[in-house]
Amino acid sequence: MRGLFTLVLLILSNVFMTLAWYGHLQWKDSSWLKNAGIWSIIIFSWGLAFFEYVMQVPANRLGFKENGGPFTFFELKTIQEAISLVVFTLFLIFVVKSEKLAWNHFLGFGLILLAVYVIFKKW
Template sequence: MTLTQLPAWVQSAGLLVASNVFMTFAWYAHLKDMNHKPWWYAAIFSWCIALFEYLLQVPANRIGHTQLSLGQLKIMQEVITLTVFVPFAVFYMNQPFKLDYVWAALCMLGAVYFIFR
């Protein structure tokens, strides 16, 4: 089975996961590695990373929109964002795991239920 034979929502989810990895690093990695650099340096660095995010995110939404509504795409994006962000925060940024992440995930499950029902 090739990637194009996968259902559109699976292709979209996979591309969104990859794009979220890039975007999470673009938004937050400079907080760890570049505190000593001027803000504009971090902005240029982040924009360079974000280009790759957009190269994945735009086709993800176009592919996903063939089977999913706009609301479903957005909620899927938000769930993926939290799923990518929590390990990034804990393992890369060395932040403690908080129960707030669990509560946020449970709220998102409610959002998933309501938007996909």
């Protein structure tokens, strides 16, 4: 159960991270972002990133093996990176819509999945 809760929190955390890092690029034509200066954008992004941390920190604490969770440091980081790429790709497909997935993206994602397998494999 801790592992599942960790994954849910990491997914939600990455949604906020993606919005904080890239959302302002997509919504640059919205009325208030259009005229906002860089410091306003930074503060807006920090506000979104706050919610990323509200979920990321508990996810890592719950999921960490030494706190009773199922994951090691390497596994937590690998999961976070894989989730980050999935969330980012979904953001591009459903929100940005101007980027197209190409064969090299699929190959790269396949290699990332291979990396996840290697990290989790108990040799």
